[in-house]
Amino acid sequence: MPKVLWCPSHPRCLRDGWAFPKAVRQVIVSECEDMSILHLFGGKADFGIRMDLDPSTRPHVIGDAWLPPFKRDSFDCVVLDPPYVGEFRAMSTDRLRCLFGAAAWIARRRVIWFHTVWVESPARCTREKSWLVRVGRHCQTRCLQFWKVPTADRKLPPPAQFKSGPGMKYNRWLRQPQGLPFGPRDEQTDGGQGPVQAKLEEKDT
Numbered sequence: 001m002p003k004v005l006w007c008p009s010h011p012r013c014l015r016d017g018w019a020f021p022k023a024v025r026q027v028i029v030s031e032c033e034d035m036s037i038l039h040l041f042g043g044k045a046d047f048g049i050r051m052d053l054d055p056s057t058r059p060h061v062i063g064d065a066w067l068p069p070f071k072r073d074s075f076d077c078v079v080l081d082p083p084y085v086g087e088f089r090a091m092s093t094d095r096l097r098c099l100f101g102a103a104a105w106i107a108r109r110r111v112i113w114f115h116t117v118w119v120e121s122p123a124r125c126t127r128e129k130s131w132l133v134r135v136g137r138h139c140q141t142r143c144l145q146f147w148k149v150p151t152a153d154r155k156l157p158p159p160a161q162f163k164s165g166p167g168m169k170y171n172r173w174l175r176q177p178q179g180l181p182f183g184p185r186d187e188q189t190d191g192g193q194g195p196v197q198a199k200l201e202e203k204d205t
């Protein structure tokens, strides 16, 4: 059964409405203390590597969570904190499968989900801990769910082609004979790094 996480109400003007509430941030950071973390919807999170579609958030990587440019097992933990509006408001099974498939592909150990939608066994992941989160006055309740990723042989590979959803726009590149370099890590050709990972490490040194 999920626990309840009670976040105090904050005056709206003090912070970005969509940022992690303090208590949620605390749970994630303390439960993932020894892990490398990638956010696929990074926003302005102040821990881990942030990918975001919006350059104004000044992410480490500009990219789209429907097709994130990382190889298999690149980080210990991948965090999914999508918007609650637009294409992310209603989460069809196909869309959840796509987001979780991509996150579980990249994560060695754990995927974290934070959203208004409660999720059940997506993309072969198994549920670990979970919380129902009260984020403030008159707000929709959020779900904070931790997932264990499947073993490498059971992970869903990145799509060869999207059949529906926002990822369809990438089909023209996926169809190229050379494909895109987001497959399994290959120690022989690139030391296990994908192109984005290599750039991030280059920046660190």
Ligand SMILES: C[S@@+](CC[C@H](N)C(=O)[O-])C[C@H]1O[C@@H](n2cnc3c(N)ncnc32)[C@H](O)[C@@H]1O
Residues within 6 Å of the ligand: 018, 019, 020, 040, 041, 042, 043, 044, 045, 046, 051, 052, 053, 054, 057, 063, 064, 065, 066, 081, 082, 083, 084
């Ligand atoms: C709920 S906010 C994440 C907030 C973050 N956890 C924080 O504490 O600041 C969602 C973020 O997803 C980004 N976003 C929206 N669509 C996206 C997409 N398709 N791929 C990647 N990021 C996206 C938005 O720009 C926004 O910064």
